[in-house]
Amino acid sequence: MAEGIADLGAPLVERAMAETGLPRARLEGERARTVGQLRLFADLVRSGAWIRATIDLAQHKRQPLPRPDLRRRHVAIGPVAVFGASNFPLAFSVAGGDTAAALAAGCPVVVKGHPAHPGTGELVARAVRAAVATGGLPEGTFSYLPGPSTDLGSALVADPRIKAVGFTGSRAGGLALMRVAAGRPEPIPVYAEMSAVNPVVLLPGALRARSASLAAGFVQSLTLGAGQFCTNPGLLIGIAGSDLDAFAEAAAAAIRESVPHTMLTPDIRDRFAHAVAALAARPGVTVAARGAAAGPGGAPACLLRTEARHVLADPALADEMFGPAALLVAAADMAEVTRLLESLGGQLTATLHLDRADEHLAAGLVPLLARKAGRILANGWPTGVEVAPAMVHGGPFPATSDGRSSSVGTLAIERFLRPVCYQDLPDALLPPPLRPDNPWHLARRIDGVLDPQPGR
Amino acid sequence: MAEGIADLGAPLVERAMAETGLPRARLEGERARTVGQLRLFADLVRSGAWIRATIDLAQHKRQPLPRPDLRRRHVAIGPVAVFGASNFPLAFSVAGGDTAAALAAGCPVVVKGHPAHPGTGELVARAVRAAVATGGLPEGTFSYLPGPSTDLGSALVADPRIKAVGFTGSRAGGLALMRVAAGRPEPIPVYAEMSAVNPVVLLPGALRARSASLAAGFVQSLTLGAGQFCTNPGLLIGIAGSDLDAFAEAAAAAIRESVPHTMLTPDIRDRFAHAVAALAARPGVTVAARGAAAGPGGAPACLLRTEARHVLADPALADEMFGPAALLVAAADMAEVTRLLESLGGQLTATLHLDRADEHLAAGLVPLLARKAGRILANGWPTGVEVAPAMVHGGPFPATSDGRSSSVGTLAIERFLRPVCYQDLPDALLPPPLRPDNPWHLARRIDGVLDPQPGR
Numbered sequence: 032m033a034e035g036i037a038d039l040g041a042p043l044v045e046r047a048m049a050e051t052g053l054p055r056a057r058l059e060g061e062r063a064r065t066v067g068q069l070r071l072f073a074d075l076v077r078s079g080a081w082i083r084a085t086i087d088l089a090q091h092k093r094q095p096l097p098r099p100d101l102r103r104r105h106v107a108i109g110p111v112a113v114f115g116a117s118n119f120p121l122a123f124s125v126a127g128g129d130t131a132a133a134l135a136a137g138c139p140v141v142v143k144g145h146p147a148h149p150g151t152g153e154l155v156a157r158a159v160r161a162a163v164a165t166g167g168l169p170e171g172t173f174s175y176l177p178g179p180s181t182d183l184g185s186a187l188v189a190d191p192r193i194k195a196v197g198f199t200g201s202r203a204g205g206l207a208l209m210r211v212a213a214g215r216p217e218p219i220p221v222y223a224e225m226s227a228v229n230p231v232v233l234l235p236g237a238l239r240a241r242s243a244s245l246a247a248g249f250v251q252s253l254t255l256g257a258g259q260f261c262t263n264p265g266l267l268i269g270i271a272g273s274d275l276d277a278f279a280e281a282a283a284a285a286i287r288e289s290v291p292h293t294m295l296t297p298d299i300r301d302r303f304a305h306a307v308a309a310l311a312a313r314p315g316v317t318v319a320a321r322g323a324a325a326g327p328g329g330a331p332a333c334l335l336r337t338e339a340r341h342v343l344a345d346p347a348l349a350d351e352m353f354g355p356a357a358l359l360v361a362a363a364d365m366a367e368v369t370r371l372l373e374s375l376g377g378q379l380t381a382t383l384h385l386d387r388a389d390e391h392l393a394a395g396l397v398p399l400l401a402r403k404a405g406r407i408l409a410n411g412w413p414t415g416v417e418v419a420p421a422m423v424h425g426g427p428f429p430a431t432s433d434g435r436s437s438s439v440g441t442l443a444i445e446r447f448l449r450p451v452c453y454q455d456l457p458d459a460l461l462p463p464p465l466r467p468d469n470p471w472h473l474a475r476r477i478d479g480v481l482d483p484q485p486g487r
Numbered sequence: 488m489a490e491g492i493a494d495l496g497a498p499l500v501e502r503a504m505a506e507t508g509l510p511r512a513r514l515e516g517e518r519a520r521t522v523g524q525l526r527l528f529a530d531l532v533r534s535g536a537w538i539r540a541t542i543d544l545a546q547h548k549r550q551p552l553p554r555p556d557l558r559r560r561h562v563a564i565g566p567v568a569v570f571g572a573s574n575f576p577l578a579f580s581v582a583g584g585d586t587a588a589a590l591a592a593g594c595p596v597v598v599k600g601h602p603a604h605p606g607t608g609e610l611v612a613r614a615v616r617a618a619v620a621t622g623g624l625p626e627g628t629f630s631y632l633p634g635p636s637t638d639l640g641s642a643l644v645a646d647p648r649i650k651a652v653g654f655t656g657s658r659a660g661g662l663a664l665m666r667v668a669a670g671r672p673e674p675i676p677v678y679a680e681m682s683a684v685n686p687v688v689l690l691p692g693a694l695r696a697r698s699a700s701l702a703a704g705f706v707q708s709l710t711l712g713a714g715q716f717c718t719n720p721g722l723l724i725g726i727a728g729s730d731l732d733a734f735a736e737a738a739a740a741a742i743r744e745s746v747p748h749t750m751l752t753p754d755i756r757d758r759f760a761h762a763v764a765a766l767a768a769r770p771g772v773t774v775a776a777r778g779a780a781a782g783p784g785g786a787p788a789c790l791l792r793t794e795a796r797h798v799l800a801d802p803a804l805a806d807e808m809f810g811p812a813a814l815l816v817a818a819a820d821m822a823e824v825t826r827l828l829e830s831l832g833g834q835l836t837a838t839l840h841l842d843r844a845d846e847h848l849a850a851g852l853v854p855l856l857a858r859k860a861g862r863i864l865a866n867g868w869p870t871g872v873e874v875a876p877a878m879v880h881g882g883p884f885p886a887t888s889d890g891r892s893s894s895v896g897t898l899a900i901e902r903f904l905r906p907v908c909y910q911d912l913p914d915a916l917l918p919p920p921l922r923p924d925n926p927w928h929l930a931r932r933i934d935g936v937l938d939p940q941p942g943r
Contacts, residue, residue, distance in 0.1 A: 060551075087877040095516075099867065101877035103898075106857055108891065213669035217832075217884045220891065376673075390915055397916055401562055406908040409916065411555065420935055421543040421557035423908035428673045434905045435564070435676065442559075442906060449890045450898060452862040452879035459846055460853050460865065474937075479876055481930075481937070 032126060033069040035158035043154050047120045050148040052293030052328060057256060065121040068128055068418055072135035081105060081444045084464045084475040099455045102465040105448040107137030109194030112187045115145040115152060116199035117295050118259040125155040128439055129197030136447035139171050143187055146179035147296045185211050195447055198223040202429055209432050222446050223432035226351040227379040228265035229413045232368060234393060236386030238274035245384055246281030250289060252412035254332050257292035258355030262380050262413040266349055268368055271361035279359055282334055283320030289332045291325035300330050303354035307333050313348060315341035330354050339367045346374055365392055377427025377434060378404040380413035488582060489525040491614035499610050503576045506604040508749030508784060513712060521577040524584055524874055528591035537561060537900045540920045540931040555911045558921040561904040563593030565650030568643045571601040571608060572655035573751045574715040581611040584895055585653030592903035595627050599643055602635035603752050641667050651903055654679040658885055665888050678902050679888035682807040683835040684721035685869045688824060690849060692842030694730035701840060702737030706745060708868035710788050713748035714811030718836050718869040722805055724824055727817035735815055738790055739776030745788045747781035756786050759810035763789050769804060771797035786810050795823045802830055821848055833883025833890060834860040836869035
């Protein structure tokens with residue numbers, strides 16, 4: 032599949048550019064990530080680590096009762112419905128992370144294509160189906176359902192053959208699919224990655240030492256891809272004072288100079304403009320800076336500002352605006368910063384900018400942030416999600432429907448697995464990962480001890 | 488906590504006997520299991536394996552972009568509501584498996600006690616609270632809410648501070664809690680272990696070789712604890728013929744000789760009697776044998792018989808009867824056995840009785856059973872659930888609400904954990920399991936390679 036997608040060459044990138052407005056370099060990078068994800072999961076499948084082979088040997092003479100022979104492995108949960116995202120036409124779409132993780136787990140996948148990039152989806156789906164055929168996989172391994180209708184998506188999730196759902200998109204869309212899944216005669220898990228404002232705390236020492244470079248880094252992260260990232264830094268928090276003002280002025284200047292980019296769809300652009308206007312109209316909120324006027328489809332970046340007491344009084348001020356806009360919140364002191372963070376719902380990420388002198392303040396916040404977010408960053412920006420074993424792209428509700436997992440990195444395979452135990456089965460009936468002769472040479476946990484280097 | 492419960496001595500067992508009707512030996516065994524579970528989870532906590540410490544080291548010179556330092560651990564999901572089961576007043580109740588797993592994960596626990604054994608629950612709850620106090624744990628680590636009302640349970644699950652639910656009980660009760668949890672502003676996971684008939688397939692060679700001993704083993708498993716086990720063998724399947732008839736006759740004789748035991752509550756006894764009478768009244772179903780007439784509170788064991796075509800026409804014939812009753816189903820051939828198994832909903836267990844000559848038949852069934860059940864047994868009986876790392880006590884819906892986990896054994900801790908990733912944090916801000924100096928001496932996966940023997 033990875034080879035087939037890479038072999039699509041420039042026409043795939045150009046089709047995606049035409050359908051999404053995203054620039055070539057970004058899409059070439061996203062294609063590399065998509066291909067890399069598929070190869071990463073292929074390596075994971077070959078390693079067998081996901082099987083989690085666990086063996087408790089029989090103890091025939093144990094008193095008062097003998098212990099049976101118990102052998103556990105993890106198996107595919109069943110067919111998975113995957114909903115492509117608008118903002119990642121490759122990496123979170125037809126052959127994106129959810130598809131790669133579900134296929135790696137051994138689950139057939141049915142993709143509901145996103146209507147914002149139908150041609151891109153079709154090209155990738157054909158490459159995947161060709162790989163299914165040439166690889167000799169069962170015909171039903173991968174199916175692609177293009178179409179704009181939300182009824183199609185609901186029908187897919189309601190289908191009794193579907194056993195799990197992967198979704199990346201809006202909160203409204205995710206909540207709707209959660210309701211369908213919970214209302215089935217057989218409820219099924221939904222892994223919906225929905226929304227976040229990804230709070231960034233600018234601690235006093237960091238603000239004092241480098242407000243200008245912080246502002247530059249912030250605006251670069253905010254405006255990347257027209258701000259259309261689930262990890263966009265949408266909420267900045269600092270203690271009121273001249274250092275925060277200096278940051279705000281530098282950020283405002285960079286925002287005014289930012290070049291507006293075309294957004295993914297007219298609907299997304301309209302909703303963004305509406306969200307910014309609505310926030311700007313709220314009492315206590317001011318517009319600190321707005322980017323240059325945008326052409327058709329484009330969206331000017333925007334920095335808004337308020338005080339923490341307003342957000343504490345009306346938590347909706349901290350709702351996500353999907354696009355290049357952020358709210359800068361001035362707090363009276365660290366106690367108010369803490370109260371503000373405590374008031375937030377679940378987040379994909381939370382970021383601290385700190386100097387060495389801030390470490391004692393940061394130490395008080397890290398445990399709070401670990402309750403709120405799936406990933407905690409220091410001195411970085413949350414956009415850019417590394418595809419790696421230690422990555423967590425997830426977080427408590429409403430960032431996702433299910434904070435117990437990650438949609439990026441190898442951990443994602445666990446969303447589509449369930450455990451099965453085999454008790455006292457004759458060797459010939461055991462699946463290969465659990466046979467005494469260990470024909471797949473897996474690292475297995477036997478009577479609680481990991482055998483990491485099984486003889487070959 | 489384990490010591491405190493053991494120290495309650497005979498008064499605990501005698502209180503449980505009075506409240507449940509279960510015999511002393513059974514309750515002493517259950518107490519040993521309860522104490523053992525708590526110690527097993529204590530060992531697991533000390534091992535740190537549940538933290539799953541995973542580190543991807545920074546690659547500052549990687550092209551086109553440097554890789555950040557990423558460190559992942561698993562943390563407690565938050566306060567857990569646990570609902571005690573009627574049929575295990577100790578091992579699946581106040582300080583049972585769910586409580587042990589949730590506390591081990593670091594979650595505060597609020598137990599809704601089962602109204603069928605209020606005194607037993609109170610004694611155990613006091614022992615646990617005393618251990619919380621003497622161990623210097625936070626006051627809110629453990630709370631106990633006794634009371635018969637289902638409103639109390641619903642209010643507990645609806646409370647926004649609760650982040651997960653563990654339940655063992657009826658399908659109606661589990662489904663009700665699932666609805667409450669899914670309808671919250673913040674939906675939360677429910678781990679409900681609900682119902683199963685635990686199909687047992689008697690393959691031809693085994694039937695021919697040992698129908699009498701199979702019948703004896705079956706009736707012993709069926710009537711154990713008055714059949715009040717979620718793993719009770721409620722559905723037996725064999726190919727029609729003289730060997731199956733011989734099994735049925737031997738089983739019927741043993742059923743007739745079986746001694747009726749007092750059931751847990753009058754309500755459970757009445758529902759059992761109703762379920763048996765309703766099944767016996769269905770077309771095509773006959774009563775093969777009934778145990779001796781029972782005294783007050785008691786329930787006679789019952790073996791019913793039908794043909795596979797009747798169950799295929801009306802799957803409700805295979806619904807659980809909670810108590811010492813089973814349905815023996817005669818199939819025309821192996822194809823019909825397969826169709827019958829395929830028609831069943833998710834199960835906690837599935838069992839094959841086989842001789843060497845049956846292995847080719849069994850090999851065709853094992854993959855099907857792995858889709859249907861959490862545990863597959865050969866030549867045993869499903870009652871008796873070993874508390875061990877490889878155990879899976881769970882299974883696809885409707886056996887449980889969530890087939891991705893186990894409620895028995897160390898795997899259960901994962902139900903109450905979620906992953907958190909720390910990106911580029913200064914060493915001083917990292918939690919101990921992820922610090923470079925590895926102060927807890929944990930086995931950690933670093934750049935994909937497990938370091939199983941960290942230097943001490």
